[in-house]
Amino acid sequence: MRTMLEVNDLSVSFDVYGGEVQAVRGVSFSVKEGEAVAIVGESGSGKSVTAQTIMRLISTPPGRIKQGSVRFDGQELLSLPEKEMQRVRGNQIGMIFQDPMTSLNPTMTIGMQIMEGLMKHQKMSRSDAKKRAIELLTMVGIPNPESRISQYPHHFSGGMRQRAMIAIALSCNPALLIADEPTTALDVTIQAQILRLMKNLQKQTGTSIILITHDLGIVADMCDRVIVMYAGQIIETGTKREIFRNPQHPYTKGLLKSLPRLDQSKNEPLVPIHGTPPDLIQPPQGCGFCSRCDYAMRICQTEVPEFTRLSDTQQVRCWLQQSQGGIRGGKGASA
Amino acid sequence: MVRYVLNKFLFMLLSLFILITATFVLMNAVPGSPLQSEKATSPQIQKNLEAHYGLDKPLIVQYGIYLKKLAQFDLGISMKKKFQSVNKLIAGSFDNSLKLGLVSVATSVLAGCALGIIAALYHRKFLDNAALVVSVIGLAVPSVVMAPLLQYVFAVKIRAFEVAGLNGPMDYVLPTIALSAAPIAFIARLIRSSMLEVLNSDFIKTAKAKGLAGHMIVWRHALRNSMLPVVTYLGYLIANVITGSVVIEQIFAIPGIGKFFVQSVLDRDYPFIMGITIFYAILLMASRFLSDLAYALVDPRLRLQTGRVAK
Numbered sequence A: 001m002r003t004m005l006e007v008n009d010l011s012v013s014f015d016v017y018g019g020e021v022q023a024v025r026g027v028s029f030s031v032k033e034g035e036a037v038a039i040v041g042e043s044g045s046g047k048s049v050t051a052q053t054i055m056r057l058i059s060t061p062p063g064r065i066k067q068g069s070v071r072f073d074g075q076e077l078l079s080l081p082e083k084e085m086q087r088v089r090g091n092q093i094g095m096i097f098q099d100p101m102t103s104l105n106p107t108m109t110i111g112m113q114i115m116e117g118l119m120k121h122q123k124m125s126r127s128d129a130k131k132r133a134i135e136l137l138t139m140v141g142i143p144n145p146e147s148r149i150s151q152y153p154h155h156f157s158g159g160m161r162q163r164a165m166i167a168i169a170l171s172c173n174p175a176l177l178i179a180d181e182p183t184t185a186l187d188v189t190i191q192a193q194i195l196r197l198m199k200n201l202q203k204q205t206g207t208s209i210i211l212i213t214h215d216l217g218i219v220a221d222m223c224d225r226v227i228v229m230y231a232g233q234i235i236e237t238g239t240k241r242e243i244f245r246n247p248q249h250p251y252t253k254g255l256l257k258s259l260p261r262l263d264q265s266k267n268e269p270l271v272p273i274h275g276t277p278p279d280l281i282q283p284p285q286g287c288g289f290c291s292r293c294d295y296a297m298r299i300c301q302t303e304v305p306e307f308t309r310l311s312d313t314q315q316v317r318c319w320l321q322q323s324q325g326g327i328r329g330g331k332g333a334s335a
Numbered sequence B: 001m002v003r004y005v006l007n008k009f010l011f012m013l014l015s016l017f018i019l020i021t022a023t024f025v026l027m028n029a030v031p032g033s034p035l036q037s038e039k040a041t042s043p044q045i046q047k048n049l050e051a052h053y054g055l056d057k058p059l060i061v062q063y064g065i066y067l068k069k070l071a072q073f074d075l076g077i078s079m080k081k082k083f084q085s086v087n088k089l090i091a092g093s094f095d096n097s098l099k100l101g102l103v104s105v106a107t108s109v110l111a112g113c114a115l116g117i118i119a120a121l122y123h124r125k126f127l128d129n130a131a132l133v134v135s136v137i138g139l140a141v142p143s144v145v146m147a148p149l150l151q152y153v154f155a156v157k158i159r160a161f162e163v164a165g166l167n168g169p170m171d172y173v174l175p176t177i178a179l180s181a182a183p184i185a186f187i188a189r190l191i192r193s194s195m196l197e198v199l200n201s202d203f204i205k206t207a208k209a210k211g212l213a214g215h216m217i218v219w220r221h222a223l224r225n226s227m228l229p230v231v232t233y234l235g236y237l238i239a240n241v242i243t244g245s246v247v248i249e250q251i252f253a254i255p256g257i258g259k260f261f262v263q264s265v266l267d268r269d270y271p272f273i274m275g276i277t278i279f280y281a282i283l284l285m286a287s288r289f290l291s292d293l294a295y296a297l298v299d300p301r302l303r304l305q306t307g308r309v310a311k
Helices: A047-054 A082-088 A110-121 A126-139 A158-170 A188-205 A216-222 A240-245 A250-257 A298-302 A325-334 B002-029 B043-053 B059-071 B086-121 B126-140 B143-157 B169-199 B202-209 B214-226 B228-251 B257-267 B270-298
Strands: A003-016 A019-032 A036-040 A063-072 A093-096 A176-180 A208-213 A225-230 A233-239
Touching: A003 A047, A003 A208, A019 A047, A019 A063, A019 A208, A019 A233, A036 A047, A036 A216, A047 A063, A047 A176, A047 A208, A093 A158, A093 B202, A110 A126, A110 A158, A126 A158, A158 A176, A158 A188, A158 B202, A176 A188, A188 A216, A208 A216, A216 A240, A225 A240, A225 A250, A233 A240, A233 A250, B002 B059, B002 B270, B086 B126, B086 B169, B086 B214, B086 B228, B086 B257, B086 B270, B126 B169, B143 B169, B143 B228, B169 B214, B169 B228, B202 B214, B214 B228, B228 B257, B228 B270, B257 B270
Parallel strands: A036 A208, A036 A225, A093 A176, A176 A208
Antiparallel strands: A003 A019, A003 A063, A225 A233
16 A cells, blocks of 8 residues: 655754743654554644644744654655645645634635635636535535535534535545544534544545544544654554554553543542653653653663564554663663 | 614714713803904994894703704804805815825725734734834824924925925825824734734634645735724724814815814804814714724624624
8 A cells, every 4th residue: 555644753843932842753654545543642742743744834933843754645745845835735635623613714704715725726716616615515514505605604513614624624635634633622422423524534535544632532433543642752653453452651551541441330430640741841861751650660761762563563662662671771770 | 784773873863962962061161252352342232143143042042942953954154254054164174184084094004904914924023123113103203293294304305295285186195194104003003913813823724724825825814804903993093084184284284174173162163163073973973883884894703683793
């Protein structure tokens, strides 16, 4: 299968008053054609920044792409001139944002907001674009699209706005769809509808999806592969099955333990992960998670672990998994 | 919508009534009379004059008579301007004020928006700071200072324009600059701050993610959303520029309504004072009303559905 997107050693920082926030620190992953990949992590773990960097939506300054490459369909995006990047955005890569209440222009009709991209990228005439917009609204399950098309966002409910956002993102049949917490701002029943919609549309169109979320339930529903991010780094990747059945990083394990389970007895309390993520203005020298980790060793504080391959698909960045971890740790103690 | 307009209209009538009453009372409370003059007149003549203008009747009766005439859109006869009707005096002099006012409003909005957009797009860069300097000067220097300065530099020293009068299109330049300097500055600051806010909003990110070019994003998505505060200000501005021209009209010797306003008060020309005050009040209310309607034009969320606000 063709590789759609390849992110290599990407680092992004933000220059703020207090110093340099290293939001993303050396992230590498790839997405294959037709694959759905989830990026999971808590707030501030760098998942949204990663996604927006792929689209080059980070405003610079204060943002700064320090190093790395983003190859989309063989083409390097980070060095692409702005004009050509505009041809990629919306056309080859579509994006859905978190909050449908604020992501649509309140003073423009829904139809026009869908048609804009079509007219720009597909060089469609106004009437053709309108026909296609009606088709798209039908496709995302909005009733009466002919009349809905001339309405404004405030006539739409939250769920319907997110459907409209999906219609915008998919309007030009992009090869890759980035969904940045698409259901976080919606209530649970609507969440399920939107996810089902995205899943069906993926089946129909065969787009690759990057789904950014902190909700593991969504991941189990939607994705083939999972990337777990923490403090600007990827700490574990694997297939959905591997991550849910056989998580190896203490953070991933913690995330799963903090979720309620159906087979859990009523009195059994959920286990939270204590503490807070590290300050990324001064990222920790060693493993980012070690201050919250129950299994932390001495070496965890001083050196960042490399990835350990556990299978063809699962990799984890943890000293516990490295054969020489204990030995190196011992050395560190005697030094 | 009809109900909304009707409602507004009734409120306007009510406030107009209150204003008329207050002006009438205040005007009569001020010492002096339109019939006093340097020439000594015999008590009999004085009495006859008072009877002629109805000033001998009790105030409440005078007030009633005035209202009755006003209901027939008759503002009365000026006491000082050789028996001309106030209606005609206003109609004759408002022409110049209106032209100058409209030119100034248009200049203010266009230049203000342009400066504001530039400042927002070049946030914290040289052009933003330059626009800030222009704005601060515009806001800080009052038109009474600005006008003579302009006259001195551009009419006396450089001789590019006439010092005063309003005879050709070139004569509009200096009074327009003097009148619109402050509004330009104000609008520029308004647009800049609301534009900066809009440019940081999520839907601009959506527009970028669609692959639109930068100028399209500014024109189609950002500008309209940052226009709302300006529309609010516009109603006030229109009335203010037209009335604010009182001073400017004096300085540039423009035969406009503003000049008459000042004169009528000095003369205690009762019908004329009342007439101009009412006229200004209607102007102010009408422009506020128009700006209310303009809201709905700019922001579809404010459009009304069968008399109540759509949310």
